Amino acid sequence: METLHRLNIGVHVLFGTLALLVGLVPLLTAKGNTAHQRFGRWFIGLTTVVLATAVLGLAVFNFRPFLTVIVLLSVYQAYSGFRALRTRSTGPTLSDGLFSGVFLLGGLAFLALLPHIQLVWSPVVMYSTLGTLITMTIYDLSRFSWQQQWRRGAWLYEHIWKMTSAYAALLSAFTGTVLAAYKPYSQFMPSLLCSGLALAFMFSAYRKRRHLVRLLA
Secondary structure, X not given: OHHHHHHHHHHHHHHHHHHHHHHHHHHHOOOOOHHHHHHHHHHHHHHXXXXXXXXXXXXXXXXXXXXXXXXXXXXXXXXXXXXXXXXXXXXXXXXXXXXXXXXXXXXXXXXXXXXXXXXXXXXXXXXXXXXXXXXXXXXXXXXXXXXXXXXXXXXXXXXXXXXXXHHHHHHHHXXXXXXXXXXXXXXXXXXXXHHHHHHHHHHHHHHHHHHHHHHHO
């Protein structure tokens, strides 16, 4: 069992590191080009393996609630951000709604359990991460009531925010674990920095759309 545990940790660390490296390409290259799309899909695949090994480790070997929350948020935002791109012309589907509902219930259940769990990370980090997950799922469920507006352009900003935030969550898990002596700053600083980067990307996309509208007017 110990050998399997070490193997699982090795795979988790390897694919997590690869996800962080691969994720830099869609993060920093021109949005929409071939490299952006290809590396974005690879990032999703690597993140899925990170989730699978995390779930296996948490359920079978060593339950660590702080990593569970981070992994839940990262995977949800990565998949949801990917789906925003895939459903930009049709709007969210029933499967998207079910996916959001499952993660919403999971987030609420974890929130109810937190007072009874010994927290290794700062409670502020834990509650804010869960709050972000719950808020995001509620937002995603609300899209069914304003699909037309969402298809007109909100999907793009959502895709940018979620994919950048997914990368931030993985980075926070990495720095929070490796740089444990600098907690809580090593836990939330990556999220703050990536949030600023996401806002810059969204503003740039907004300016390009405005410019295109003026040219077509």
